[in-house]
Amino acid sequence: MGILPLETSIVYGPIRSRRLGLSLGVNLLPTGYKLCSFDCVYCHYGRTDVKSLSADARDLPWSSEVLREVRAALRKYPNVDHITFSGNGEPTLHPAFPKIAAAVSELRDELAPNAKLALFSNATTAHLARVREALALFDLPMLKLDAGDPGTLATINRPAAEVSWAHIVEGLGQVPNLIIQSVLIDGEASNARGAAFEAWVETLAQLKPTRVQIYSTDYPVPESGIERVLPYELQRIAEETGKRTGSQINARWL
Numbered sequence: 001m002g003i004l005p006l007e008t009s010i011v012y013g014p015i016r017s018r019r020l021g022l023s024l025g026v027n028l029l030p031t032g033y034k035l036c037s038f039d040c041v042y043c044h045y046g047r048t049d050v051k052s053l054s055a056d057a058r059d060l061p062w063s064s065e066v067l068r069e070v071r072a073a074l075r076k077y078p079n080v081d082h083i084t085f086s087g088n089g090e091p092t093l094h095p096a097f098p099k100i101a102a103a104v105s106e107l108r109d110e111l112a113p114n115a116k117l118a119l120f121s122n123a124t125t126a127h128l129a130r131v132r133e134a135l136a137l138f139d140l141p142m143l144k145l146d147a148g149d150p151g152t153l154a155t156i157n158r159p160a161a162e163v164s165w166a167h168i169v170e171g172l173g174q175v176p177n178l179i180i181q182s183v184l185i186d187g188e189a190s191n192a193r194g195a196a197f198e199a200w201v202e203t204l205a206q207l208k209p210t211r212v213q214i215y216s217t218d219y220p221v222p223e224s225g226i227e228r229v230l231p232y233e234l235q236r237i238a239e240e241t242g243k244r245t246g247s248q249i250n251a252r253w254l
């Protein structure tokens with residue numbers, strides 16, 4: 001898989017994937033640029049255009065538009081397996097994220113009661129009570145943790161200046177039924193070995209997530225010098241980390 005084009009609409013798909021089955025995507029971010037509090041070296045959407053912990057509301061979809069589109073899509077596809085908040089950056093940056101998540105949860109109950117609500121978030125807002133309350137609405141709140149120390153965070157996730165490592169760990173520690181997603185990479189930036197790997201394992205041991213899904217990336221990524229962790233090595237890391245943390249760790253590849 002290479003660099004993906006940005007989503008051009010609020011609702012997209014449904015897309016079939018091994019992880020989520022038939023999944024309807026919800027994009028609360030701008031359709032014209034990528035807005036994220038991270039600029040991960042491996043991001044499949046390429047470089048972050050606007051790196052911030054806040055959003056320019058003028059470029060974001062209105063709650064009413066989101067709900068209208070989700071309602072129409074669920075009427076058309078009532079048998080989707082997941083309704084997944086993802087899209088062109090970090091979904092929780094939308095100021096109305098909690099309100100929209102609650103309303104989409106109600107729409108799901110009404111129109112697609114078998115669908116699960118999923119979220120991909122980078123955890124940079126998980127310390128905020130209003131975001132954490134909304135996370136409780138999700139069946140699958142999947143939060144990113146690629147680093148176990150601020151230096152690796154800076155190297156791999158390249159966060160916005162306002163992002164705080166302490167806030168990320170504090171927030172993750174308070175999410176119920178926490179599911180962590182970690183992308184492991186090697187090469188010029190690595191979290192798959194050495195001190196960075198040890199710090200990541202220690203942070204997982206401290207957080208005690210319900211489940212951890214580890215991935216690597218595929219070529220090409222936005223940055224040169226980033227290498228994929230091969231499937232057999234990912235599997236070995238999953239087994240070692242499971243033993244050391246007591247968490248269920250699953251290695252997956254795209």
Ligand code: SF4
Binds near residue numbers: 044088089144
């Ligand atoms: S957090 Fe996700 S969307 Fe943002 S830069 Fe990283 S991989 Fe891309």
